[in-house]
Amino acid sequence: MRRLLGILALVAGLAAGVFELAEHTQNRPDAVGSGTTRVEWSVSTKGVDVALAAVGLWAVCRNTISGLGDHAPIPTGSEAGRFAVAVTPRLGHHAKRRLQGCLEDATIDRISGHDVRFIDTDAGPESGAGRGTKTS
Amino acid sequence: MSGSRLARTLLVAVMVGAGAYLFVYLYRWEWNRATIAGIFLVAAEVAHATILVTERLAQLAAAPSGHATADIGTLARIRETAPRPRQRFAWLAPNSGQTSVFVPVLMGAGVVLSGLAWIVERIAQHTARPRLERGLARRLDALAVDTVAGLVPPPGGDDRLTAADLLSRPHARRAEVARR
Numbered sequence: 001m002r003r004l005l006g007i008l009a010l011v012a013g014l015a016a017g018v019f020e021l022a023e024h025t026q027n028r029p030d031a032v033g034s035g036t037t038r039v040e041w042s043v044s045t046k047g048v049d050v051a052l053a054a055v056g057l058w059a060v061c062r063n064t065i066s067g068l069g070d071h072a073p074i075p076t077g078s079e080a081g082r083f084a085v086a087v088t089p090r091l092g093h094h095a096k097r098r099l100q101g102c103l104e105d106a107t108i109d110r111i112s113g114h115d116v117r118f119i120d121t122d123a124g125p126e127s128g129a130g131r132g133t134k135t136s
Numbered sequence: 137m138s139g140s141r142l143a144r145t146l147l148v149a150v151m152v153g154a155g156a157y158l159f160v161y162l163y164r165w166e167w168n169r170a171t172i173a174g175i176f177l178v179a180a181e182v183a184h185a186t187i188l189v190t191e192r193l194a195q196l197a198a199a200p201s202g203h204a205t206a207d208i209g210t211l212a213r214i215r216e217t218a219p220r221p222r223q224r225f226a227w228l229a230p231n232s233g234q235t236s237v238f239v240p241v242l243m244g245a246g247v248v249l250s251g252l253a254w255i256v257e258r259i260a261q262h263t264a265r266p267r268l269e270r271g272l273a274r275r276l277d278a279l280a281v282d283t284v285a286g287l288v289p290p291p292g293g294d295d296r297l298t299a300a301d302l303l304s305r306p307h308a309r310r311a312e313v314a315r316r
Contacts, residue, residue, distance in 0.1 A: 025162050101165025
């Protein structure tokens with residue numbers, strides 16, 4: 001009896017884990033909102049021009065979101081290697097996750113993005129998608 | 137700790153780490169990193185399985201002398217207590233001396249053939265026999281003795297037939313008797 005209960009608990013735990021993982025990894029469409037989202041991220045390279053790397057990284061990752069930036073990434077001026085793009089309309093939760101994942105992923109050789117932040121103009125500054133800043 | 141055990145421990149650690157990072161990267165939507173972590177996970181699994189298989193093969197290769205002595209008593213015990221093998225097609229054995237299967241078959245076939253023969257005999261009895269009897273009677277009627285005139289014609293009659301006529305043409309004799 002105890003063995004059966006253990007097996008049932010194990011199966012229930014595995015099923016809950018699978019459903020939880022699916023909940024966190026599954027993509028869903030976001031509701032189209034108003035306003036603008038400002039995307040800021042830092043770019044670090046190895047032997048590649050930083051501005052060119054930022055343009056190439058944005059050109060690759062802009063396809064992960066439905067909204068398009070109206071400008072090419074421009075340096076924020078706050079620190080070296082940090083760029084920003086304004087996206088209209090405002091990005092939803094899942095779009096922010098996709099875009100952040102692409103910018104921080106090993107998308108292009110010798111180029112990596114990190115410290116991604118999303119700033120919604122209607123709601124005020126928002127730290128990047130609940131994950132904060134991180135270095136990849 | 138042996139080298140094999142150390143390698144297996146490290147591989148297990150790699151598998152755990154790679155598997156954990158695989159799901160972390162999937163959660164972060166970092167597909168390239170997740171792919172790399174998955175490759176490391178599969179490579180560690182293959183290496184771990186290879187080590188296990190090679191160790192097992194080495195154990196089997198190093199053990200035959202010990203098994204040979206142990207198998208004698210075990211085999212003898214197994215053979216002593218083994219049940220008698222079942223002969224599933226005993227009736228096909230040429231030296232079995234039994235007809236356990238064929239006897240009922242032959243009896244059944246005999247009953248069926250006897251029934252068929254009885255039916256044929258009954259049909260023949262009601263069809264062929266009366267017809268043959270009537271035909272035989274017609275043929276024997278020509279040899280029948282004339283009970284009116286007898287075998288010898290009455291004396292004095294010119295138109296009487298001779299004995300040779302009676303024997304050669306009994307029908308003519310009987311027709312004349314009928315006319316009289």
